[in-house]
Amino acid sequence: MSRSTPPALEGERAPKRQKLGHLTHDSFKNGVFLAPMVRSGALPTRLTALKHGASLVWGPEIVDKAILHTERVVDPHTGVVSYHGKTRAIFTTHPIEKPYLIYQIGSASPELAVQAAKSVVRDVSGIDLNCGCPKPFSTHSGMGAALLTNPDLLCAILTALRRELPPEITVSAKIRLLPTQEETKKLVERIIRTGVSALTVHCRTRNMRQREAALVNRLREIVEFVQGLGVDIAIIENGDCKGWEDARRVKRLTGASSVMIATAAEANPTCFSSTPLMDIETTLIPSYLRLSRYLNNHWALTKFCVSQFKAPRTERSKTEAHRFKTHIVAAKEYDGLTELVGEWTGEKDFADIVSAIEARRPRPLTVDAMPTDPDALEEARLTSTPPVRPNPEPPTSCAPLGPSTRSRMPLPAVITGSDAITPSPTPKAVSPFSVSRRS
Ligand SMILES: Cc1cc2nc3c(=O)[nH]c(=O)nc-3n(C[C@H](O)[C@H](O)[C@H](O)COP(=O)(O)O)c2cc1C
Numbered sequence: 001m002s003r004s005t006p007p008a009l010e011g012e013r014a015p016k017r018q019k020l021g022h023l024t025h026d027s028f029k030n031g032v033f034l035a036p037m038v039r040s041g042a043l044p045t046r047l048t049a050l051k052h053g054a055s056l057v058w059g060p061e062i063v064d065k066a067i068l069h070t071e072r073v074v075d076p077h078t079g080v081v082s083y084h085g086k087t088r089a090i091f092t093t094h095p096i097e098k099p100y101l102i103y104q105i106g107s108a109s110p111e112l113a114v115q116a117a118k119s120v121v122r123d124v125s126g127i128d129l130n131c132g133c134p135k136p137f138s139t140h141s142g143m144g145a146a147l148l149t150n151p152d153l154l155c156a157i158l159t160a161l162r163r164e165l166p167p168e169i170t171v172s173a174k175i176r177l178l179p180t181q182e183e184t185k186k187l188v189e190r191i192i193r194t195g196v197s198a199l200t201v202h203c204r205t206r207n208m209r210q211r212e213a214a215l216v217n218r219l220r221e222i223v224e225f226v227q228g229l230g231v232d233i234a235i236i237e238n239g240d241c242k243g244w245e246d247a248r249r250v251k252r253l254t255g256a257s258s259v260m261i262a263t264a265a266e267a268n269p270t271c272f273s274s275t276p277l278m279d280i281e282t283t284l285i286p287s288y289l290r291l292s293r294y295l296n297n298h299w300a301l302t303k304f305c306v307s308q309f310k311a312p313r314t315e316r317s318k319t320e321a322h323r324f325k326t327h328i329v330a331a332k333e334y335d336g337l338t339e340l341v342g343e344w345t346g347e348k349d350f351a352d353i354v355s356a357i358e359a360r361r362p363r364p365l366t367v368d369a370m371p372t373d374p375d376a377l378e379e380a381r382l383t384s385t386p387p388v389r390p391n392p393e394p395p396t397s398c399a400p401l402g403p404s405t406r407s408r409m410p411l412p413a414v415i416t417g418s419d420a421i422t423p424s425p426t427p428k429a430v431s432p433f434s435v436s437r438r439s
Pocket residue numbers: 035036037038039040059060061104130131132133174202210214238239240241260261262263264266392437438439
């Protein structure tokens with residue numbers, strides 16, 4: 001593991017903190033990652049995932065042009081960095097996540113992709129190209145899954161990104177399976193020859209729906225093909241992984257270097273832990289709400305994310321949990337939830353996250369040797385199909401503009417040390433705006 005501040009084993013004391021480094025090819029190996037998710041991959045969710053063991057986190061896809069002409073504003077109290085467009089924040093991050101943050105671009109142009117990447121590189125560790133979004137608004141302009149059938153353009157974008165970005169910024173791509181193994185392998189070979197550090201394979205084809213079980217068992221052949229090419233690159237499995245323990249099964253089944261989780265993390269961003277939180281109405285949600293308010297996360301976005309949370313209950317009754325959710329759904333703003341969250345001690349919740357991230361230690365996703373006999377493979381393959389879930393069609397990925405006016409705690413040293421905090425200009429009006437991606 002090449003990260004200088006790698007993930008922590010829960011409950012263990014942290015070693016002496018090392019100097020912050022940058023990601024390399026190895027950083028994408030033996031990990032469990034938070035997938036890019038428009039809207040659901042909001043800053044509080046990414047921080048929660050990191051606190052609970054995600055090795056790296058992907059930000060939501062942002063189309064190249066959307067980030068150009070934004071203004072970078074830093075909240076001097078929290079350190080939150082927002083890229084403000086005309087009416088909303090297009091991208092929001094925090095220096096504490098920078099060592100683990102991959103920024104995902106939607107693009108159909110090498111020049112625009114490079115410009116977009118350059119405009120955010122100071123706040124991220126890697127740039128990923130979305131080559132899997134099957135939605136017409138993405139494909140009609142040649143982006144997302146349209147790149148799967150235009151490998152020349154796909155590879156031109158990756159080559160340009162690799163050539164133009166500083167070497168300490170990783171470049172990676174996320175694709176879907178093509179209809180046949182041969183086509184997929186051909187594409188994979190071209191992609192890995194561009195010099196990318198990692199390649200995520202979402203094990204569904206472009207035409208498959210999210211509710212259809214991912215074709216995870218197709219990946220093993222692709223992984224072995226890449227190994228045979230002798231290229232040192234991480235292949236990341238994506239599709240139907242439910243959490244840390246399940247990632248071992250997926251890794252064993254596919255031979256992939258790492259595993260990326262979307263839907264299960266959307267339902268419970270603590271799923272990266274070997275002991276994910278249960279009874280989230282009392283464990284996760286109150287602190288998530290306090291954190292979100294402290295970070296000035298837009299209320300509609302927070303509410304959407306919380307509405308997606310689901311986890312087993314051991315102590316709360318279904319009725320209690322239902323009442324809790326109903327209360328949140330009815331709230332028009334954070335202040336309507338004081339009764340549920342108690343004191344708005346978001347500073348403390350944030351400080352806990354900072355400490356947990358600072359205390360991270362290596363937790364490589366190791367598994368026994370890959371099974372080769374058919375029975376063992378079948379056993380590894382067997383898993384329940386994920387429940388049918390509605391397509392959330394997120395109406396906004398916005399964050400509020402400008403710093404919050406609530407009371408603040410002093411910034412932790414790690415933050416002030418890793419990025420110059422500059423005063424932010426006068427806040428602009430907030431105008432939620434709709435962008436939705438599914439890749
Ligand atoms: C709410 C939501 C938003 C998503 N947004 C993106 C995105 O911005 N970029 C991307 O490459 N994939 C996106 N995806 C797809 C996921 O990253 C992932 O590829 C897919 O959900 C399969 O993983 P899973 O089976 O763990 O859900 C999104 C998925 C969901 C559920």
